[in-house]
Structures are given as structure tokens and as C-alpha cells.
Amino acid sequence: xxxxxxxxxxxxxxxxxxxxxxxxxxxxxxxxxxxxxxxxxxxxxxxxxxxxxxxxxxxxxxxxxxxxxxxxxxxxxxxxxxxxxxxxxxxxxxxxxxxxxxxxxxxxxxxxxxxxxxxxxxxxxxxxxxxxxxxxxxxxxxxxxxxxxxxxxxxxxxxxxxxxxxxxxxxxxxxxxxxxxxxxxxxxxxxxxxxxxxxxxxxxxxxxxxxxxxxxxxxxxxxxxxxxxxxxxxxxxxxxxxxxxxxxxxxxxxxxxxxxxxxxxxxxxxxxxxxxxxxxxxxxxxxxxxxxxxxxxxxxx
Amino acid sequence: xxxxxxxxxxxxxxxxxxxxxxxxxxxxxxxxxxxxxxxxxxxxxxxxxxxxxxxxxxxxxxxxxxxxxxxxxxxxxxxxxxxxxxxxxxxxxxxxxxxxxxxxxxxxxxxxxxxxxxxxxxxxxxxxxxxxxxxxxxxxxxxxxxxxxxxxxxxxxxxxxxxxxxxxxxxxxxxxxxxxxxxxxxxxxxxxxxxxxxxxxxxxxxxxxxxxxxxxxxxxxxxxxxxxxxxxxxxxxxxxxxxxxxxxxxxxxxxxxxxxxxxxxxxxxxxxxxxxxxxxxxxxxxxxxxxxxxxxxxxxxxxxxxxxxxxxxxxxxxxx
Numbered sequence: 001x002x003x004x005x006x007x008x009x010x011x012x013x014x015x016x017x018x019x020x021x022x023x024x025x026x027x028x029x030x031x032x033x034x035x036x037x038x039x040x041x042x043x044x045x046x047x048x049x050x051x052x053x054x055x056x057x058x059x060x061x062x063x064x065x066x067x068x069x070x071x072x073x074x075x076x077x078x079x080x081x082x083x084x085x086x087x088x089x090x091x092x093x094x095x096x097x098x099x100x101x102x103x104x105x106x107x108x109x110x111x112x113x114x115x116x117x118x119x120x121x122x123x124x125x126x127x128x129x130x131x132x133x134x135x136x137x138x139x140x141x142x143x144x145x146x147x148x149x150x151x152x153x154x155x156x157x158x159x160x161x162x163x164x165x166x167x168x169x170x171x172x173x174x175x176x177x178x179x180x181x182x183x184x185x186x187x188x189x190x191x192x193x194x195x196x197x198x199x200x201x202x203x204x205x206x207x208x209x210x211x212x213x214x215x216x217x218x219x220x221x222x223x224x225x226x227x228x229x230x231x232x233x234x235x236x237x238x239x240x241x242x243x244x245x246x247x248x249x250x251x252x253x254x255x256x257x258x259x260x261x262x263x264x265x266x267x268x269x270x271x272x273x274x275x276x277x278x279x280x281x282x283x284x285x286x287x288x289x290x291x292x293x294x295x296x297x298x299x300x301x
Numbered sequence: 302x303x304x305x306x307x308x309x310x311x312x313x314x315x316x317x318x319x320x321x322x323x324x325x326x327x328x329x330x331x332x333x334x335x336x337x338x339x340x341x342x343x344x345x346x347x348x349x350x351x352x353x354x355x356x357x358x359x360x361x362x363x364x365x366x367x368x369x370x371x372x373x374x375x376x377x378x379x380x381x382x383x384x385x386x387x388x389x390x391x392x393x394x395x396x397x398x399x400x401x402x403x404x405x406x407x408x409x410x411x412x413x414x415x416x417x418x419x420x421x422x423x424x425x426x427x428x429x430x431x432x433x434x435x436x437x438x439x440x441x442x443x444x445x446x447x448x449x450x451x452x453x454x455x456x457x458x459x460x461x462x463x464x465x466x467x468x469x470x471x472x473x474x475x476x477x478x479x480x481x482x483x484x485x486x487x488x489x490x491x492x493x494x495x496x497x498x499x500x501x502x503x504x505x506x507x508x509x510x511x512x513x514x515x516x517x518x519x520x521x522x523x524x525x526x527x528x529x530x531x532x533x534x535x536x537x538x539x540x541x542x543x544x545x546x547x548x549x550x551x552x553x554x555x556x557x558x559x560x561x562x563x564x565x566x567x568x569x570x571x572x573x574x575x576x577x578x579x580x581x582x583x584x585x586x587x588x589x590x591x592x593x594x595x596x597x598x599x600x601x602x603x604x605x606x607x608x609x610x611x612x613x614x615x616x617x618x619x620x621x
Contacts, residue, residue, distance in 0.1 A: 035407050094591045101353065102594040104407060105548050108541060109586025116580040229537065233418070236411060275422040278415035285412055286400045 002144050007266040008259055013150045013219065015258020016157025020212035021235035022242070022250040023164060024084075024205030030181035030245040031201050033100065037107040038087060039209055040232015041114035046080045046210025047223040048118055051127055069133060069218070073211055080210025081203040088202040093195075111228070118225040126224045129217045153219050160208060161251045168247055177201060181245060230274065234261075237281040243294020252292060304601070308555050312466075319458045327454040329569045334461035335523055337561040340546040341468050341554060342515030347544065348552035349481060350508040351488030353406045355537075355544045356413030359420040360390040360513040362535035364520025366424065369438040369530055370431050379444035383521040390517025391510045398509045403502055417540050424532040437531030444525045457526050464522065468515065469554050482603075484508055545582075549589055551596020560597055 021043050028036040053072045063071065091110045095103045137148040168174035179187040180197045188194050216231070217223050234257065242253025260280060265273040284291065319327045339361060346354045364386035371377040371385060401412050427434035444451045444460075451460060475481050483504050486494040495501045524530050546564050550556030568578040589596075 035411065091587045091591075095594070098590070098594050100406060101548070102590045104353070104410065105545070106587045106590040108545070109583045109590070112541070112579055112583030113587065114583075116577070116583060120576060120580060233411075233414060237415075240408070240411070269426075271426045272422065275419045278419050281415050282401065282412055285404060285408060289404065289408065 003266065004263075005142060005144060006146075007262045009146060009150055009154070011259035011262030012255055013153045013157075013258070014262060015238075015255035016154050016161075017212045017215055017219070017254075018231070018235045018238045018258050019251045019254025020157050020160060020208045020215075021231055022238040022254045023161070023247065024209045025232075025236050026239040026242075026244055026247060026250040027177070027181075027201045027205045029239070030247075031177070031184070031198050032092065032096075032103070034092065034103045035107060035236065036092075036205075037104070037232070038091075038110035038114055039205065040228035040230075040235070041111050041118070042080050042084055042087075042206040042228075043209040043213040043216075043231055043235075044118055044223070044225060044228035045083060045114060046076050046213030047217045047227070048122055048127070048213075048225075049079055049210070050076045050214035050217055051129060051223065054133065055130060065132060066135075073214060076214050077207040077211045080213070081207035084202045084206025084209075085199055087206075088199060093198075111232075115225060115228060122225065124225065126222050128222045131221070133218055134221065149219060153215055156215065157212070160211065164204070164208070165247065165251075173197075173200065234277045237277050240281060240291055241284050243291030246291065246293045249291055249293035256292075304555065304598075311555070311558060315462055319455050324454050326569075327458050329566065331454060331457045331461050331526060333561055333565045334458065334465050335519055335526070336543065336546060336565045337465050337558055338461065338468060338519040338522070339516055339543050340550070340557045340561055341465065341472060342512045342519065343543050343547050344550070344552065344554065344557050345472060345475065345484070345515075346508050346512040347547045348550070348557075349476065349488065350484040350505055351491075352402075352505055352509060353410040354413045354509065354512075355410050355540050356415075356417035356420075357512070357516055357543050358535045358537070358539040359413075359417040360394055360516035361520045361523070361539070362420055362424065362532075363390040363393050364517025365524040365530050365535070366432055366438070366520070367517065368521040368524040369441050372441050372524075373438055374431075376442075379442060379521065379525045380446065383518050386521040387514040387517040390520065391514040394510050394513030395506065398506055402505050402509065414537060414540070417535070417537050421532050421536055424535070432532075435532060437529060437534075439529040441524050441528045441530070443528070451525070457522075461522055461526075464518075465558075472554060476600075480504070480507075485603075545586055549586070549596055551599035553598045553600040556596060556598030556600075 021039065024039045024042070025036060028034060028039070050072055053075055054068065062068070087110055091106045092103060095106055135148045135152060138145045139148055139151055140146075141151075168177060176187070176192045176197050177200070179190065179192055180194055184194050187197075212231075213223075216227070235254065238253035238257040239250045240253070241257055242249025242251070244250075257277060257280065261273055261276055264276040268276075318330060322330065339357060343354065343357045346352050346357075367386040367389040368379065368382040371382040372379060377385075397416050401409060404412065424432045424437075425435050432438065451457060483494065483499050486497070486499060487501055487504060491501050523534075527534075542564060546560045547557060549564070550560040564582070568575070568582070571578060571581075574581075
């Protein structure tokens with residue numbers, strides 16, 4: 001039982017990270033109907049930028065550690081959001097009215113470009129996040145010792161998700177994003193500046209993705225330039241699992257996928273951990289292609 | 302007309318190319334041939350039928366491993382394993398594609414990526430105790446043809462490019478056939494095709510299985526050339542490269558050859574910048590989609606000899 005609960009908590013931590021990345025996929029898919037393959041690499045860039053800011057720029061020496069991490073968190077989110085914004089301008093906006101395949105190929109190109117840009121800038125080796133960044137307290141919970149960092153990661157991702165949820169549901173801009181996702185043409189007729197909304201989505205999604213990259217760095221302690229592929233594909237799986245284009249769906253899908261993966265790794269075989277996510281993806285697409293919460297895209301399949 | 306001339310020139314160049322190459326460059330050309338073969342087979346699926354399939358490396362891997370296992374464990378001659386490798390890949394393709402073939406474009410794309418990852422992980426985990434885990438399989442024998450042992454790069458060059466030539470002829474026939482027209486129709490508008498009585502799922506599945514069969518046979522050639530295969534040779538990046546070759550080609554067979562040369566050959570020419578070559582590759586994909594989204598050489602319009610009176614008087618066939 002204790003092992004089970006530990007695995008669930010571990011899964012929730014990883015799942016929270018998947019969910020943050022999945023939000024970027026699902027929001028972009030919602031407004032552009034495009035799989036933004038480069039999103040996983042924006043996540044990688046977040047992890048590397050975080051390391052650079054913390055270590056090379058010695059922010060962790062200037063400020064107390066928790067404060068430094070928080071500051072870097074915000075800076076990374078802003079910087080990666082900026083990169084996402086530029087990416088949309090350069091690689092996707094010219095293709096807005098071209099075929100969908102063109103945009104997908106452009107996205108793949110962007111992904112390869114970013115991945116190799118990171119490799120050229122930082123080198124191909126694995127980077128290690130310094131130990132002292134990792135909060136090393138443990139918490140007693142249901143009679144178990146739970147690493148504090150795990151709870152912090154879960155809390156941070158849930159807080160970010162709730163913030164986004166409130167933004168989308170409660171503000172006028174959030175309503176505009178939802179409107180563009182449902183029907184861009186009609187939204188434009190209602191006086192919504194669709195281009196600006198798309199730019200905004202490309203700021204929010206990559207911002208969350210970059211923050212998730214930093215969280216992976218702190219949680220697992222090491223990063224490498226190819227990690228965007230695997231996290232990106234799994235996050236996309238999570239987005240489909242929850243119902244692509246659906247924001248609460250991406251959150252639910254991410255957490256669920258994380259837990260499924262952790263349990264499968266714990267009880268079946270750790271070597272097959274990565275395959276399980278894809279098996280889940282294939283099964284969900286066969287059984288319920290709209291995902292758990294997806295309804296709207298049913299007619300398009 | 303210029304295109305016919307260009308094709309002939311390219312064909313002639315391919316025939317005599319190894320005479321001017323040292324062993325290294327011949328090897329590079331063998332690799333270009335293998336990628337051309339894979340891309341031609343993917344062209345049936347992606348270029349002709351418009352199925353977004355990014356997992357071609359999975360079928361390539363199944364073919365290569367079938368050959369490797371049959372050869373190292375049961376000492377089958379390489380050429381005998383070739384149809385079996387194709388059949389194994391085709392069977393695998395049918396198994397995985399059947400439940401997913403109806404999925405819409407980008408969903409299918411992501412599932413095929415999933416398949417290629419599952420295959421790679423299965424190979425890494427030494428599935429059935431046959432694949433040798435991360436080390437792969439080594440000691441694959443050289444192929445023999447009527448007592449002639451194919452060892453040198455130049456032998457492989459003619460073997461691989463001969464296969465490419467045969468594939469081009471076969472796929473051209475396929476393109477001209479009723480089947481090829483149906484695939485193009487599905488690509489243009491699958492709902493209209495369904496409305497005209499084309500069984501879209503069946504045709505898509507057939508195209509998929511056929512492409513996989515060819516990729517499996519390419520796997521045989523790869524295993525024979527390398528004599529060692531490992532899971533990392535069949536990762537997702539390989540699928541992306543094959544996919545990109547087909548997309549950038551525009552869908553014509555000539556385009557596939559040209560873009561295979563560009564994609565595989567050019568990075569070898571620019572060896573000094575080898576670190577940055579994937580960077581340029583990604584950039585090229587983005588720019589290409591912005592400036593020339595139809596690809597390098599999209600297939601020309603289909604021509605039908607329709608004998609209308611005026612056209613017959615002018616002594617030429619009309620264009621449909």
C-alpha cells in the first residue's frame with residue numbers, strides 16, 4: 001500500500017509536468033488545429049535557460065535559494081514565452097492559410113532547429129542541476145516519508161493550472177481565446193483580433209512549457225538536449241488522452257498519464273515505461289478518439 | 302519535356318557515378334540509395350494517398366531484424382529472407398494500421414510516431430529474446446547472387462540502385478493504374494472519394510501495407526550492407542528524415558530521388574559543418590514550407606489520351 005501511494009504521488013509529480021506541457025499543445029491545437037512539434041523543445045530551452053540563469057549568472061548566490069528559484073521561474077517563463085511568440089511569427093503565421101501538412105512540417109523543422117541549436121550552444125553532454133537547489137526536507141504524509149520536492153512540484157503545477165483555468169474562464173481575454181478555439185471566423189466577426197489571440201496563446205503555452213522544463217531540472221537534477229522529444233510526445237499523448245483542444249482535459253490527461261506510467265513502471269517493468277505512454281495513446285485513439293473530456297472534435301474524426 | 306530529359310540525365314549519372322567515386326563516396330551513395338528506396342515506399346503512402354505516416358522506420362526495422370534473425374540463427378541466405386522481411390513488415394503494418402487507419406491526419410501522425418517508439422523500445426528490451434537488446438545483432442552474412450558474393454561498396458551500389466530502379470518502374474505502373482488514381486483521389490478529398498464508391502479505408506490500408514512491404518525489403522538490404530544492426534538505427538529521427546524527404550520532394554518519384562540526394566548527400570559534402578547540419582536541415586524545412594509548400598517537384602498533371610475530333614485533327618491527345 002505504501003509503495004502504491006508513493007508511486008501515485010510520484011506519478012502526480014511527473015503528471016503535473018506533463019500537464020503543463022500538454023496545456024501548450026492543447027491550446028495551440030485549439031486555436032490553430034496544429035500540432036506544435038517544437039513545443040517539446042521550448043520545454044528543453046526552459047530547462048537550459050533556467051540552469052544558465054541559476055548557475056552561470058549566479059542568481060542563486062545573490063538571493064536566498066527559494067527566492068532565486070522563484071525569480072528564475074518567472075524569468076524562464078517570460079523568456080520562453082518570447083521565443084514561442086517569435087516562433088509563431090516566423091514559422092507558423094506565414095502558413096496560416098496553407099495546408100495543414102505544411103504547418104506540421106514547419107513545426108517539425110522548428111523542433112529539429114531548436115534541438116540542434118541547444119546542442120550547438122551547450123554541447124551534447126548531460127547537464128546536472130546543482131544539488132542545493134533541490135529542497136531536501138521530507139514530509140510525513142499518511143505514515144510515509146515523502147520528499148518535499150515532490151510535493152512542491154505537484155503544488156506548483158496545480159497552482160499554475162488553476163491560475164490558467166481562472167484566466168481562461170473568468171477574464172474577457174480568456175473568453176476570447178475560447179471563442180477563437182471554437183470558430184476563428186465568427187470570433188473575428190465579433191470584433192476579436194484573432195492574430196493577437198493566437199500570439200497570446202503562443203506566449204502562454206511556451207511560458208508554461210518553459211516553467212515545466214525548469215521544474216524537471218530541479219526535480220530530476222539532470223537535463224539533456226533531447227529530452228524535449230520524449231516529454232513532448234508524452235505531453236501530447238496526455239493532451240489527446242484528456243481530449244485535445246480541451247484545457248481541463250489536458251490537465252486531467254497529464255496527471256492521469258503520469259500516474260499510469262508510474263504505476264506501470266513500479267508494477268510491470270521499468271524498461272517498458274516509455275512504451276506504456278504510447279500504448280495508452282493508441283488504445284485511447286482506438287476506443288475513444290475524442291479523449292476523456294473531448295466532445296467537440298467528434299465530428300471531425 | 303525538360304523533366305524527361307532531366308530524369309534520363311539523372312538515371313545515366315546514377316549508372317556511372319561509382320566509376321568516379323572512391324569507396325567512401327560510394328558508401329555514401331549506397332546510403333542515399335537506401336533512403337531513396339525507403340522514401341519511394343513512403344511516397345506511396347504519404348505522397349500518393351496523403352496518409353500522414355511518420356513511423357516508416359518501424360517497418361524498416363522489422364524487415365532488417367527479420368533478415369538478421371533468419372540469417373544469423375537459421376543461416377538463411379540473405380536474398381531468401383528478403384520476401385520474408387517484406388512480408389513480416391507488411392503483416393506488422395496491417396496489424397497496427399487496421400484499427401487506426403481511419404483516424405484523421407495529425408492523429409494518425411502521432412500514432413505512427415508512437416509505433417516507431419514502441420518498436421524501438423521493444424527491440425531495446427530484447428523482445429522474445431531474439432533481438433539482442435541494445436547491442437543489436439551482428440555477424441549478418443553477405444548476400445550471394447548465383448555464386449557471386451556481394452561484398453564491396455560498388456556491388457551494393459548496383460544492388461541498391463537496381464532495386465531503386467525496379468521500384469520506380471513498379472510504382473510508376475501503380476500510379477497509372479486504377480489503384481493509383483484512387484489513392485490520389487483520396488488524397489485530394491477523401492469524403493468525395495468515399496462518395497464515388499471508393500472504399501477509402503481499404504485503399505489506405507492497402508497503400509500502407511504495400512509501403513511497409515517495400516520498407517521491409519529495404520531493411521534486408523540495410524542489414525546485409527551493415528552486417529550489424531542495433532535499435533538506435535531505427536529511431537524516430539530516421540522516420541523524420543524519410544518523411545521530410547517525401548514532403549520536400551513534392552510527391553513525384555523524380556522529386557524523391559532529388560531530395561534524397563539533397564538530404565543525405567549534401568550533409569556529407571558539408572562535413573566540416575557536420576555539427577550544424579541538422580540545424581540547417583530544420584531551418585530548410587521551415588523555409589521550404591514558407592516559400593515552396595508544394596515541394597521541389599510536384600507530380601505533373603495526369604494526361605489521358607482523349608480522342609476529340611479537333612485534337613485528333615491536330616494530331617495530339619487532349620489533356621483531361
